[in-house]
Amino acid sequence: MPHKIVLYNPKSTFYTMPLALMALGSALDRARFEVQIIDGRLEADPVAAVVAACEEALCLGVTVLSGNPIHDALAVTRAVKAAHPTLPTVWGGWHPSLFPTETLAEPSIDVTVQGQGEVTFGELADRFAAGESVQGVAGIAHRVAEGTVQEAPRPLLPMDALPAHDYSLIDVERYFELKGERQLDYISSTGCFFRCAFCADPFVFKRKWVGLSPARMGEEIELLWRRYHFTDLSFQDETFFTYPNRVAAIAEEFLRRGLRFSWTGTLRADQGHRMDDATLDLCVRAGLRRVMIGVESGSQEMMDWLQKDIKVEQVLESAERCVKHGIGAIFPFIVGFPGESDASVQASLEMVKRLRKMSPQFETPIFYFKPYPGSRITQEVVERGYQLPQTLEEWGDFDYIGSSGPWVSAGTYQRIERFKFYNRFAGGPETWLRRPLQQIARWRCQRDWYHFPIEKLVVERLKPLPSLS
Ligand code: B12
Ligand code: SF4
Secondary structure, three states: OOEEEEEEEOOOOOOOOOHHHHHHHHHOOOOOEEEEEEEOOOOOOHHHHHHHHOOOOOEEEEEOOOOOHHHHHHHHHHHHHHHOOOOOEEEEOHHHHHOOOHHHHOOOOOEEEOOOOHHHHHHHHHHHHHOOOOOOOOOEEEEEOOEEEEOOOOOOOOHHHOOOOOHHHOOHHHHHHHHOOOEEEEOOEEEOOOOOOOOOHHHHHOOOEEEOOHHHHHHHHHHHHHHHOOOEEEEOOOOOOOOHHHHHHHHHHHHHOOOOOEEEEEOOHHHHHHOOHHHHHHHHHOOEEEEEOOOEOOOHHHHHHOOOOOOHHHHHHHHHHHHHHOOEEEOOEEEOOOOOOHHHHHHHHHHHHHHHHHOOOEEOOEEEOOOOOOOHHHHHHHHOOOOOOOOHHHHHOOOOOOOOOOOOOHHHHHHHHHHHHHHHHHHOOOOOOOHHHHHHHHHHHHHOOOOOOHHHHHHHHHOOOOOOO
């Protein structure tokens, strides 16, 4: 009889497939372990579903991001511990990677896993199955009589050394339904070589990057396409275009195999600027429809402080190349960095306007900076006295969504929210009812004048627009 392992993905805002749990489940020896993935986003009562599934299970694994999903992760883990006190509970993913031992202050969590989890979790499952202690398993933190111990870190394994993700572990059709399109999520690399001062990746993966070979990707993706008939593929990599030659080889695999779907991935502006037209053209022929280019700021001074290692001109050149090749793009911005001047915020808003004028296929969401753990900026503000959340509950309240961040004045917040509304509304689809208000909105955008936002109130009262950020 195989041992049952329950893996839980907490509730969150979007319907991206739970790739982390699929990675863990796929790497376990399935002759010995039966894997059940439960996704809080798909369950009416996640707590009851997980508690019931854990009956006679070997352990519970939970994937945890910093922010709102922690509340749900906690509720589920606590209920499981209360119902099955001897069942080991393991938290992995970004938050327990950043806070290995601190997370263990919560008594319902037995083990935390840091970084890449496939081999570590396999070893944990072996230990649990044999009734042995987890002492000495690399890449974990756990409780001992004297307190907590963090074991030696586990080196990052090349992705080709790990098995393909088994999509039959989830109900793929259900995700298509919830996303409203037949879009498959896929991850082809882990980590990132860069050092942006607001990002935790350099801390978690030590500026290392590993990726799947194009040949393996071609084979896997062809199988998935024939099985699930997806029409769009979303690469969830931090920096998909890290090596242009690799991306070109992936595009060639798609074309050679006659795969027909569109796809999207992340592109740094310096990579877009360096990539030759032939490679971009090849990608478009292979289905590339949109890239995501993190701009963060329209001010070069701010970009340098953020250690983006990108020039403002490279953003504009990458945008021009997208226009030339008919590629859509999302250009996310972040405002409200500690001490950010009005001039710097204004430079970002100007850049947003410039990009939006270049193509109707360009989106420019604006987020407010929050000091997510593990980044250089967060470390600096903490040294200057900023108090990060202390408990898991407090971390659960710490989320980008619905927050203006700590360094944004009420005036700046109001200005940005109005700017976002009018720029979006002015360029949105026209109807006879909206046209007169849209004309006023365009007039406002041209003059950068957003006082007395009567149309905003009217439109929001009539029909709340979905938030772009
Ligand atoms: C898809 C994605 C999401 C999805 C789903 C996340 C999920 N539950 O898996 C959605 C859209 C919900 C999401 C939301 C957010 N995300 Co997000 N997201 C990603 C993204 C692009 C890919 C994650 C992924 O699937 N990777 C592939 C898998 C295989 O890798 P993995 O998740 O790292 O998992 C491995 C290990 O971490 C470990 N592991 C993970 N879980 C577990 C569990 C156990 C038990 C074990 C043993 C091991 C283990 O093993 C896995 C295999 O090696 C990453 C960037 C990236 N490329 O990693 C950002 C990222 C994870 N997101 C991030 C952020 C900031 C957010 C938001 C907070 C942002 C926001 N508010 O706009 C929100 C969450 C808040 C909310 N209210 O929902 C940050 C994480 C920061 C942090 N401290 O948590 C990342 C790293 C982006 C970044 N560089 O800033 N995200
Ligand atoms: S923001 Fe993107 S490019 Fe910068 S360090 Fe993070 S993952 Fe890498």
